[in-house]
Amino acid sequence: MKDGTDIHAMMSDIGARARAAAAELAYAPPERKTQALEAAADALWTRRAEIVEANAKDLEFGRDKGLSDAMMDRLMLDETRIAAIRDSLRAIAAQADPVGQVIAEWEQPSGLHIQRVRTPLGVVGVIYESRPNVTADAGALCLKSGNAVILRGGSESFHSSAAIHECLVEGLCGAGLPEDAVQRVPTRDRAAVSEMLGMTDTIDVIVPRGGKGLVGLVQREARVPVFAHLEGIVHIYIDASADPAKALEVVLNAKTRRTGICGAAECLLIHRDAVDTIGQGVIHALIDAGVEVRADETLQAISGTHAAVEDDWGREFLDTIIAARVVEDEDAAIAHIRQYGSDHTDCILAEDQAAIDRFVERVDSAIVMVNASTQFADGGEFGMGAEIGIATGKMHARGPVGAEQLTSFKYVVRADGAVRS
Amino acid sequence: MKDGTDIHAMMSDIGARARAAAAELAYAPPERKTQALEAAADALWTRRAEIVEANAKDLEFGRDKGLSDAMMDRLMLDETRIAAIRDSLRAIAAQADPVGQVIAEWEQPSGLHIQRVRTPLGVVGVIYESRPNVTADAGALCLKSGNAVILRGGSESFHSSAAIHECLVEGLCGAGLPEDAVQRVPTRDRAAVSEMLGMTDTIDVIVPRGGKGLVGLVQREARVPVFAHLEGIVHIYIDASADPAKALEVVLNAKTRRTGICGAAECLLIHRDAVDTIGQGVIHALIDAGVEVRADETLQAISGTHAAVEDDWGREFLDTIIAARVVEDEDAAIAHIRQYGSDHTDCILAEDQAAIDRFVERVDSAIVMVNASTQFADGGEFGMGAEIGIATGKMHARGPVGAEQLTSFKYVVRADGAVRS
Numbered sequence: 001m002k003d004g005t006d007i008h009a010m011m012s013d014i015g016a017r018a019r020a021a022a023a024e025l026a027y028a029p030p031e032r033k034t035q036a037l038e039a040a041a042d043a044l045w046t047r048r049a050e051i052v053e054a055n056a057k058d059l060e061f062g063r064d065k066g067l068s069d070a071m072m073d074r075l076m077l078d079e080t081r082i083a084a085i086r087d088s089l090r091a092i093a094a095q096a097d098p099v100g101q102v103i104a105e106w107e108q109p110s111g112l113h114i115q116r117v118r119t120p121l122g123v124v125g126v127i128y129e130s131r132p133n134v135t136a137d138a139g140a141l142c143l144k145s146g147n148a149v150i151l152r153g154g155s156e157s158f159h160s161s162a163a164i165h166e167c168l169v170e171g172l173c174g175a176g177l178p179e180d181a182v183q184r185v186p187t188r189d190r191a192a193v194s195e196m197l198g199m200t201d202t203i204d205v206i207v208p209r210g211g212k213g214l215v216g217l218v219q220r221e222a223r224v225p226v227f228a229h230l231e232g233i234v235h236i237y238i239d240a241s242a243d244p245a246k247a248l249e250v251v252l253n254a255k256t257r258r259t260g261i262c263g264a265a266e267c268l269l270i271h272r273d274a275v276d277t278i279g280q281g282v283i284h285a286l287i288d289a290g291v292e293v294r295a296d297e298t299l300q301a302i303s304g305t306h307a308a309v310e311d312d313w314g315r316e317f318l319d320t321i322i323a324a325r326v327v328e329d330e331d332a333a334i335a336h337i338r339q340y341g342s343d344h345t346d347c348i349l350a351e352d353q354a355a356i357d358r359f360v361e362r363v364d365s366a367i368v369m370v371n372a373s374t375q376f377a378d379g380g381e382f383g384m385g386a387e388i389g390i391a392t393g394k395m396h397a398r399g400p401v402g403a404e405q406l407t408s409f410k411y412v413v414r415a416d417g418a419v420r421s
Numbered sequence: 422m423k424d425g426t427d428i429h430a431m432m433s434d435i436g437a438r439a440r441a442a443a444a445e446l447a448y449a450p451p452e453r454k455t456q457a458l459e460a461a462a463d464a465l466w467t468r469r470a471e472i473v474e475a476n477a478k479d480l481e482f483g484r485d486k487g488l489s490d491a492m493m494d495r496l497m498l499d500e501t502r503i504a505a506i507r508d509s510l511r512a513i514a515a516q517a518d519p520v521g522q523v524i525a526e527w528e529q530p531s532g533l534h535i536q537r538v539r540t541p542l543g544v545v546g547v548i549y550e551s552r553p554n555v556t557a558d559a560g561a562l563c564l565k566s567g568n569a570v571i572l573r574g575g576s577e578s579f580h581s582s583a584a585i586h587e588c589l590v591e592g593l594c595g596a597g598l599p600e601d602a603v604q605r606v607p608t609r610d611r612a613a614v615s616e617m618l619g620m621t622d623t624i625d626v627i628v629p630r631g632g633k634g635l636v637g638l639v640q641r642e643a644r645v646p647v648f649a650h651l652e653g654i655v656h657i658y659i660d661a662s663a664d665p666a667k668a669l670e671v672v673l674n675a676k677t678r679r680t681g682i683c684g685a686a687e688c689l690l691i692h693r694d695a696v697d698t699i700g701q702g703v704i705h706a707l708i709d710a711g712v713e714v715r716a717d718e719t720l721q722a723i724s725g726t727h728a729a730v731e732d733d734w735g736r737e738f739l740d741t742i743i744a745a746r747v748v749e750d751e752d753a754a755i756a757h758i759r760q761y762g763s764d765h766t767d768c769i770l771a772e773d774q775a776a777i778d779r780f781v782e783r784v785d786s787a788i789v790m791v792n793a794s795t796q797f798a799d800g801g802e803f804g805m806g807a808e809i810g811i812a813t814g815k816m817h818a819r820g821p822v823g824a825e826q827l828t829s830f831k832y833v834v835r836a837d838g839a840v841r842s
Contacts, residue, residue, distance in 0.1 A: 023759070027782045100782075108804055112793060119785060121815055200640070204815060219621070225646060225816045246838030253840035338444075360833050361448045364540060372533060372836035381841065382832070383529055394542055394625060394829035395646045396817040408815035411803070412781050415793035417667030419674035420802065 007187065011195040014150055014183050015202030018123045021180035022148035026120050030097035032175045037093035037140055040171030041086045044136070047167060048082045054163035055132070062156050067130075070260065074130050075156055085136045085164070088386055092140040095385050098404045099146040111418040118407045120146030122204035125196045125224065126388065127152045129210040132160035138207070138388050139168045139182045145406040148181045150203065152196060154210075155188040162186070197222040207401065209389050227401060228393035231316040232262030233342040234374045237333040237359065238282070239350035240273040246371060247278050247349045248285055253373040254347070256289050260318050262390055263345055263377030267313065268324040269333040275299070275326055286322060296325040314340030330355055334362050341365060343392045345377040366392055366399040428608065432616040435571055435604050436623030439544045442601035443569035447541050451518035453596045458514035458561055461592030462507045465557070468588060469503045475580035476553070483577050488551075491681065495551050496577055506557045506585070509807055513561040516806050519825045520567040532839040539828045541567030543625035546617045546645065547809065548573045550631040553581035559628070559809050560589045560603045566827035569602045571624065573617060575631075576609040583607070618643045628822065630810050648822060649814035652737040653683030654763040655795045658754040658780065660771035661694040665702065667792060668770045672703050674794040675768070677710050681739050683811055684766055684798030688734065689745040690754040696720070696747055707743060717746040735761030751776055755783050762786060764813045766798040787813055787820040 044051070055077040062072055104116040124147045126138040135151055142149035153161040165184040172179050185192045196203060197218060206226045208218045218226055236254055238247050254265035270279040280302060283293050287304040294308035305324070312323040313336070327333045337346050347369035348359040360368050367377050367390075379387030379400030387400040397405040465472070476498040483493055525537040545568045547559040556574055563570035574582040586605040593600045606613045617624060618639060627647045629639045639647055657675055659668050675686035691700040701723060704714050708725040715729035726745070733744040734757070748754045758767050768790035769780040781789050788798050788811075800808030800821030808821040818826040 026785065106804065108802065110797065110802065112797060112802070114803060119815075243838065249840055250838055257841055364447065364831065367832045367834060370833070370835040371838050372834055373840045375841040376531065376533060376834065376839070381529065381531065381533070382535060383527065394540075398829055399832045408819055410785065411788045411820045412791070413788060413793055413797065414791040417664065417671055417792050418797070419670055419794045420678055420796040 007189055007191045007195055010187070011185070011192055011199065014185065015123070015199050017180040018148040018150050018183055019202045021178040022120065022122045024178050025143075025146050025148055025181050026099070028146065028177055030099070032177055033097065033143055033146070034093045036143060036171040036175035036177050037089055038171070039174045040136075040140070040168045041089035041093065043167035043170040044082060044086045044089065044164065047163065048079060051077060051082055051160065051163040052079070054159035057159040058132075058157055061158070065156070067156065071130055071156070075132065075160070077132060077160055081133070085133045088133070089136055089140050092137075092144050092386050092403070095144060095403060097144065098407050103409055110420070111415050113414045115412045116409050117412050118404075119410050121406055121408050123148045123150065123202055124406060125150045125152065125199070125203045125206040127193055127196065127206060127208045127210065127214065127218070129154040129214065130156045132157040132164060134209065135161040135164040135184070136168065137386050139165070141386060141388055141403050141406060143168075143172075143181060145403040147406055148183075150183050150185065150196065152185040152193060158188055193217065194221055197224060200224050205396075207388050225395070226393070227391045227397045229389045230342045230344065230392040232264070232344040232377070232390070233267070233314055233316050233340060234263060234265050234345045234347070234377070235267045235269055235337050235341055236265050236347045236349060236374065237269040237327070237330070237337070238271060238274050238278055239330060239348060239352065239355045240271040241352035241355055242274060242278055242349040243351055244278045244281065248282055250347075250349060250371065250373050251282050252285055252289060254375055255286060255291055255322050256320070257373070257375045259320050261375065263374045264318065265322060265347075265374050266315065266317055267340070268322055269327050269336055270299070270324065271330070271333070272326055272328055279326075283324060290320055292321045294321065294323045298326045299324050316342075330358060334359065337363055337365070344390060345369060345374045347372065347374050366390060428610055428612045428616055431608070432606070432613055432620065435606065436544070436620050438601040439569040439571055439604055440623045442599040443541065443543045445599050446564075446567050446569055446602050447520070449567065449598055451520070453598055454518065454564055454567070455514045457564065457592040457596035457598050458510055459592070460595040461557075461561070461589045462510035462514065464588035464591040465503060465507045465510065465585065468584065469500060472498060472503055472581065472584045473500070475584035478580040479553075479578055482579070486577070488577065492551055492577070496553065496581070498553060498581055502554070506554045509554070510557055510561050513558075513565050513807050513824070516565060516824060518565065519828050524830055531841070532836050534835045536833045537830050538833050539825075540831050542827055542829050544569045544571065544623055545827060546571045546573070546620070546624040546627040548614055548617065548627060548629045548631065548635065548639075550575040550635065551577045553578040553585060555630065556582040556585040556605070557589065558807050560586070562807060562809055562824050562827060564593075564602060566824040568827055569604075571604050571606065571617065573606040573614060579609055614638065615642055618645060621645050626817075628809050646816070647814070648812045648818045650810045651763045651765065651813040653685070653765040653798070653811070654688070654735055654737050654761060655684060655686050655766045655768070655798070656688045656690055656758050656762055657686050657768045657770060657795065658690040658748070658751070658758070659692060659695050659699055659703070660751060660769060660773065660776045661692040662773035662776055663695060663699055663770040664772055665699045668699050669703055669706055671768075671770060671792065671794050673706055673710060675796055676707060676712055676743050677741070678794070678796045680741050682796065684795045685739065686743060686768075686795050687736065687738055688761070689743055690748050690757055691720070691745065692751070692754070693747055693749055700747075704745060711741055713742045715742065715744045719747045720745050737763075751779060755780065758784055758786070765811060766790060766795045768793065768795050787811060
């Protein structure tokens with residue numbers, strides 16, 4: 001499996017089987033998909049001891065490889081986490097089936113009755129890193145939306161993903177659905193990733209979930225369309241009109257509730273007129289909460305801050321660190337976000353309606369927040385159910401990518417022998 | 422302008438200017454865009470003599486190049502055609518502005534008020550061939566949808582496109598909008614096309630409109646996302662349950678009304694049980710209407726038909742020619758369409774509801790027609806106004822691509838200091 005030819009042949013075969021499964025899955029009855037997902041959830045729970053055992057192999061591999069504690073924690077599965085994965089599968093099973101939904105419907109004077117009907121995309125390739133739960137979530141969301149999926153997890157979670165994948169296949173088989181609907185790339189060889197990025201004949205879209213290394217590889221090599229998932233370089237702008245109490249609460253929550261998620265705040269932009277009235281208090285509170293504040297020249301005057309370096313702007317810390325800078329006015333804040341942001345989630349704290357409107361209009365991020373914690377950037381919090389991730393590109397999907405965002409549509413045009421004059 | 426370095430520098434400059442214009446255009450007031458389009462329409466009419474003069478140069482170039490009569494006709498502009506282009510600009514001016522439309526809106530128990538708001542895509546690159554009217558239509562649709570556009574027309578329509586482009590720029594300037602919002606690539610060098618396909622930093626999506634040569638180039642080289650516009654290899658399947666009178670009328674219209682458009686029928690699939698009852702009559706009628714019928718072995722028995730060769734299946738004739746074959750049953754028709762179709766428009770003629778449902782469910786073309794002429798495959802006929810073309814891919818846009826399909830969306834989340842627990 002280590003030479004290119006074999007990987008190419010293996011991936012071509014996986015692609016062809018996915019394409020065939022997708023054709024069948026596209027018109028699978030909704031109740032069969034639900035049944036498959038429920039059975040997969042049951043299997044996951046029944047086989048939890050096996051899964052923990054498989055995970056132990058991954059943890060050992062990770063230790064040998066010298067993974068960080070944070071990485072090891074992401075990788076680890078125990079009964080509680082397996083129960084959470086099971087519950088997520090059940091929640092996706094219970095979601096409405098998007099395929100076949102009539103999105104719009106109208107009549108034309110020519111006698112045409114036109115419907116815009118949701119359809120699956122076809123074959124989705126998901127490339128991800130260490131979290132083994134993505135195997136279940138991504139597999140289930142693709143199945144719910146009628147897509148065949150090719151899952152390529154990170155080498156660290158190799159055995160855990162395999163064990164979870166077996167449960168999904170068990171669900172498919174029990175429901176009479178093609179087992180090739182959810183395939184897993186059975187090799188750690190990274191050549192498989194490059195192969196996937198070029199499989200334009202068999203993969204319709206790639207969803208890459210991972211750090212800078214993966215994103216760079218995808219940007220260089222992808223020939224298949226991609227739902228870009230860039231970093232969450234999340235900014236909060238405190239306007240001169242912001243409410244001090246709200247600002248304090250929102251900033252603290254946005255930075256400290258969980259620092260490792262993509263909606264965590266990474267940079268604070270403070271209007272010059274709000275520095276003394278609000279900024280000082282917010283920065284002191286952050287420092288008291290254990291956050292390292294990397295401040296620009298002006299804010300360095302506040303005791304306990306550290307000097308920011310150029311590299312701190314536009315950086316995703318995913319840690320108890322935040323960059324902070326003073327801006328002359330709102331437009332300077334917007335310009336900073338344009339220059340350093342990643343179009344993921346950005347927020348304004350303000351009471352002045354004109355300032356809010358200007359920010360909402362001019363900041364073109366997937367999610368623009370007003371007086372709300374950026375930690376809400378999440379499909380579940382949006383009421384959309386489970387998500388594969390937050391898309392930062394503008395093509396097709398944007399923001400939280402759930403089952404609905406994994407669909408396309410077609411026009412169904414009915415008439416009674418209508419001809420065009 | 423003939424060496425690669427200059428083209429690269431020129432295109433980089435065009436890209437950077439488009440990106441800057443797009444940032445400004447994204448929040449341009451709707452009435453300014455309308456004003457710009459109306460002024461462009463007026464300018465087009467005022468300058469019609471200049472345009473005809475420019476067109477004369479293109480026609481001369483075309484004659485020297487030995488273009489076919491059909492190509493020369495596509496290229497030709499006279500007062501009538503200029504009036505049609507002017508009217509199309511006015512119609513786009515009168516359309517609703519999609520930018521800022523709230524597509525969906527809901528509340529979450531956490532106190533979030535969430536809106537999904539339409540936004541421009543950013544910078545659109547349009548690569549097209551000889552028809553000069555595309556310069557006006559594509560430019561206007563991109564402007565209406567708040568996108569900056571880079572237009573790269575075919576070398577045949579070089580001077581005509583330049584003259585039309587000047588009218589669009591006059592409209593922009595009069596309305597106080599950035600003139601870089603609608604740019605034209607001022608060279609015939611094809612290296613500019615390759616450049617555009619790789620401008621991932623400045624172009625958000627490429628809309629290629631053209632024949633196999635262009636489509637192949639785009640498939641090989643594009644790094645920028647593409648709204649694929651493949652050929653219209655349009656099939657009509659006559660089911661055993663089809664109504665003979667409707668079948669006759671629809672097939673004749675679908676093939677002969679206009680043979681050069683992408684919605685023209687190119688292949689007839691006839692259920693074995695309908696050959697004698699309907700097929701014979703339809704084929705005779707086509708032959709009587711001057712259509713060359715390239716038939717499979719069975720249908721060759723009908724006098725006046727020609728023998729089809731393998732290459733005739735899946736071929737876009739764009740002429741008074743149609744391929745025709747007998748299929749054993751509906752599934753064989755669906756399988757033929759899957760194998761030879763281009764996911765553009767395909768049609769079933771049937772009265773049996775189960776047969777209709779099966780076809781609609783299993784044929785995954787952008788447009789699936791039931792008992793209607795495929796010549797209706799057109800944004801105008803769908804009530805969507807002008808279109809850049811019919812997208813045959815499944816990502817983002819599908820079917821007729823009008824102003825609305827040239828938009829993305831963002832989530833605007835408002836609260837009153839909400840934090841995530």
